[in-house]
Amino acid sequence: MKAICVTPGRELEVRDVPTPTAPAPGHVLIDMDASAINHGDKTFLRMPAAAGNALALDRHNVWGASGTGTVVAAGAGVPAEYTGKQVAIYRSLGRSPESIGLWCERAQVPYSTCLILPDHVRARDYCGSLVNVMTACAFLEEITAAGHRGVIVTAGNSATGYALAALARSRKLPAIFLVRTEGAREALCRLGVEHVIVTSEGFTDTLGVLSAELGTTAVFDGVGGDLVTRIAPVLPMNSTIYLYGLLGGAVAVSIQSALFMMKNLTVRRFSNFESQTVKDHDKLVTALKALEGVIDNRMFTTRIGKEFRLDQVELAMAYESLDGAKAVLLT
Numbered sequence: 234m235k236a237i238c239v240t241p242g243r244e245l246e247v248r249d250v251p252t253p254t255a256p257a258p259g260h261v262l263i264d265m266d267a268s269a270i271n272h273g274d275k276t277f278l279r280m281p282a283a284a285g286n287a288l289a290l291d292r293h294n295v296w297g298a299s300g301t302g303t304v305v306a307a308g309a310g311v312p313a314e315y316t317g318k319q320v321a322i323y324r325s326l327g328r329s330p331e332s333i334g335l336w337c338e339r340a341q342v343p344y345s346t347c348l349i350l351p352d353h354v355r356a357r358d359y360c361g362s363l364v365n366v367m368t369a370c371a372f373l374e375e376i377t378a379a380g381h382r383g384v385i386v387t388a389g390n391s392a393t394g395y396a397l398a399a400l401a402r403s404r405k406l407p408a409i410f411l412v413r414t415e416g417a418r419e420a421l422c423r424l425g426v427e428h429v430i431v432t433s434e435g436f437t438d439t440l441g442v443l444s445a446e447l448g449t450t451a452v453f454d455g456v457g458g459d460l461v462t463r464i465a466p467v468l469p470m471n472s473t474i475y476l477y478g479l480l481g482g483a484v485a486v487s488i489q490s491a492l493f494m495m496k497n498l499t500v501r502r503f504s505n506f507e508s509q510t511v512k513d514h515d516k517l518v519t520a521l522k523a524l525e526g527v528i529d530n531r532m533f534t535t536r537i538g539k540e541f542r543l544d545q546v547e548l549a550m551a552y553e554s555l556d557g558a559k560a561v562l563l564t
């Protein structure tokens with residue numbers, strides 16, 4: 234089969250590799266339909282240990298972590314309900330030496346890296362979704378367990394931001410979304426999101442008042458840099474800023490030492506695959522089951538920018554859209 238593989242110099246190239254035919258125990262074989270290229274697919278190619286614990290390549294060095302396809306065979310121990318179903322996959326939910334990455338015609342992954350999609354949705358619309366949905370889900374589990382009762386989302390107009398909006402609402406957890414444009418604010422409001430603030434001049438005054446009122450002491454930060462520098466002084470007491478994304482690039486965060494003292498402020502990272510929800514197999518399976526019941530919410534879908542064939546991977550990796558829509562590889 235055709236597959237996009239990682240070279241020793243960490244470039245990508247199309248190769249022919251053996252098609253898997255007999256699934257390993259606990260694994261499913263998936264005829265792939267589509268794979269969105271997420272930020273992680275680019276970051277981890279360049280920096281395998283960007284989230285601390287480097288992901289190993291599979292035996293054929295096939296790349297790709299997010300996608301959708303149809304389960305064509307299931308190994309021993311896989312629940313019967315998976316066979317024949319369309320699934321959304323996020324490969325990094327389970328590390329297994331038997332895995333075969335998703336940018337190929339037939340992948341092999343542990344069944345607990347797949348979410349069964351309802352028959353009435355178009356699978357392709359979820360080809361980049363599971364990583365973002367699971368990140369938001371695991372984050373909410375973690376902050377709730379840590380005693381937080383509300384959240385501020387810095388990348389309000391991102392896929393992770395949308396997923397968090399839908400899940401926070403279903404938990405009735407107060408959430409404030411920061412966005413860069415009026416258009417992004419209107420789009421979220423149209424979807425029923427209540428607290429959306431545009432990060433224009435003076436927005437921190439509004440944020441300070443609202444966050445004190447709602448008790449939003451957890452910050453889900455996908456941006457970093459200047460935005461975190463600006464919001465830190467107005468966060469409520471006992472806030473924790475969880476850094477999970479780097480949309481703001483390499484700009485430094487600057488926070489006065491006194492603020493840490495005055496507000497008992499904490500800054501730490503959040504990584505979905507280091508979360509309890511993902512690391513504990515039973516919790517992961519429970520979370521996937523719960524998400525199955527709500528996944529047909531349009532806030533969880535992937536914004537598709539442009540579709541590419543596997544042999545156009547270079548163009549697909551270089552693709553950038555103005556509105557955050559993603560390149561998608563079709564199999």
Ligand SMILES: NC(=O)c1ccc[n+]([C@@H]2O[C@H](COP(=O)([O-])OP(=O)(O)OC[C@H]3O[C@@H](n4cnc5c(N)ncnc54)[C@H](OP(=O)(O)O)[C@@H]3O)[C@@H](O)[C@H]2O)c1
Nearest residue numbers: 272368390391392393413477478479480481504505556557
């Ligand atoms: N740690 C984890 O477990 C984990 C998991 C998933 C993703 N991530 C990371 O999380 C980040 C977000 O991923 P995603 O897939 O959700 O993003 P995405 O859907 O690609 O988000 C793109 C949108 O974010 C907004 N944005 C871009 N740069 C921004 C900036 N500097 N400030 C504010 N907003 C900005 C833009 O909207 P506007 O132009 O309208 O502002 C853009 O349309 C990435 O860095 C990704 O690697 C981490």
